[in-house]
Amino acid sequence: MEYIMIIIVLFIVMLLYFKIADKYNIIDKPNHRSAHTQITLRGGGIIFPVAFIIFGLFNPSLVIEEYWSFGLGLLAICTISFIDDIRTLSNKIRLSVHLISVILLLYFTGAFALMPFWVWPILFVVIIGTLNAYNFMDGINGMTGIYSLVTLGSLAYINREIIQFTDHDFIYYPILACFVFLFFNFRKKAKCFAGDVGSMGIGFWVIGLITLLIMRTGEYKYILLLAIYGMEVVLTIIERIFLKENIFEAHRRHLYQLFANEEKVSHLVISSVYAIVQLFINIFLIHSHFPIWAIVLIVFIPAGGVYLGLKLSLKKKYSL
Template sequence: MIIFFIVFLLLFIAEIFYFKIADKYNIIDKPNHRSAHTQITLRGGGIIFPIAFIIFCLFNLDEAIQNYWSFGLGLLAICTISFIDDVRTLSNKIRLSVHLISVILLLYFTGAFTLMPVWSWPVLFVIIIGTLNAYNFMDGINGMTGLYSLVTLSSLAYINREVVQFTDHNFIYYPILACIVFLFFNFRKKAKCFAGDVGSMGIGFWVIGLITLLIMRTGEYKFILLLSIYGMEVVLTIIERLLLKENIFEAHRRHLYQLFANEKKVSHLIVSFVYALCQLIINIFLIHSQLPIWAVVLIIFIPTGGVYLGLKWSLKKKYNL
């Protein structure tokens, strides 16, 4: 346990050190008419996630060099380009190119190129890049990214220890510790920092890598539902925007969590907690269910989708949106 305390302490110090750099070089998030916050806040606090991987490598050097080099290159590449994009806006072509390279490295790391047929590779690219962007879309209020990731990572840690071991335990514990440190500064009414693209993309990449490893190890595609709340929210919102003939690549405030936080003025912390709790309930059912995947999908998405659409319709009607 002492090693985890040391890692936690190192991550905490690293985050404080980053705050000083961000403050000196004015790396901030200025609220606009689409923002869910009203105060200028330090951006890029999610840099703690790639730092967590670097610390993981330092404490597990031989194993990291042998088994985690491709994952590390992909993670650092996507975090670097995301951090640059946090500071100055980059073109979509540059970002997408780096994302594509990172996903290739991720799929190599998980063994997907060996275990999956060639025709499925483009599908994997679309799913992973789409999920990464979903992580980015959902990073809009205090606590959302940290709490949701903590629930998913904790579920993966339980599966890894109690159901089937698909990776080294520390490879899950380190991002969990990073989430706890990040939440200490972010899960507040007035957040000390926001994750930024570097944070949402970084932890999203790590979580997706773990879920892909689990699926490759077990052949159970149901584990993609460990991100079902994010998936349902983003897919339904995209469909709504397409029906309204809106540009789905432009910033907006149509997510359900945005309606609660912005229009109904519900506390960010409560909204984030409810989202994480809903995913936790789904994960508990998912892990212990012996039903076929089609039944699991129906049981999860019919009630949650119905509640989601009902709440969204009610809020849009009330606020004339």
């Protein structure tokens, strides 16, 4: 009953936000680098920080005792990202808030106590890089929502069946938010896009959970719960460096962009395929007893080979 009520509240929040976004013209206008062609409301991902606020209202003592630092980090990164959705901010401001949010996240996961100090800078780079990967991959209808749903579902399974590393509701609430967001976004003509507030918000939550799981178990293999995003972003960055392009500028070199823009494949099909491939990886990952180096080889050699083969074929076909 509680979860049904939360879904209803989240639906109401989304509908209210649509009225605000429409009134204040918070929209996403397509350009030559976009994978969409119609003006769409932006910032629908505001539902993710709202989901945490609701989590806090239902679990006040839990948030005060355990989840306050995560909540502050999430709300900080979502606030600055929402402002950036409305008006462009300087990189210094955004990166400063991202740094503060990551510090709060690492404090929440216990990383500062569990890891030697020389590892801390590596953690900062990996987490900020993964957050930006989440943002880079948020380019077509359904991608952020359904991919996050697969990862969160896998984390929920691990938490219930293998090792409980956090409160169950701390995973269920973002899952409910994903379902509500996908209702409006997983469409041929999306009602809204996540915006930076959405990709950064749900990315921060997912990364926080994975980091917490790794700190509790010492199993670094769980970083592969984001294997497809990681592989695509890293290989695309390498490609852009090889082509002497500015890796910080918007582009259309991701494989999903080539399928959406050049092949005209449905956004919903592409997003679903990415999520299904990640799901198969997660199933293997969760039940595998191989060492992490073996898992990495088993996952990335075939996945990377297929990825590069498809990309080279499309680039050759369209002379890109």
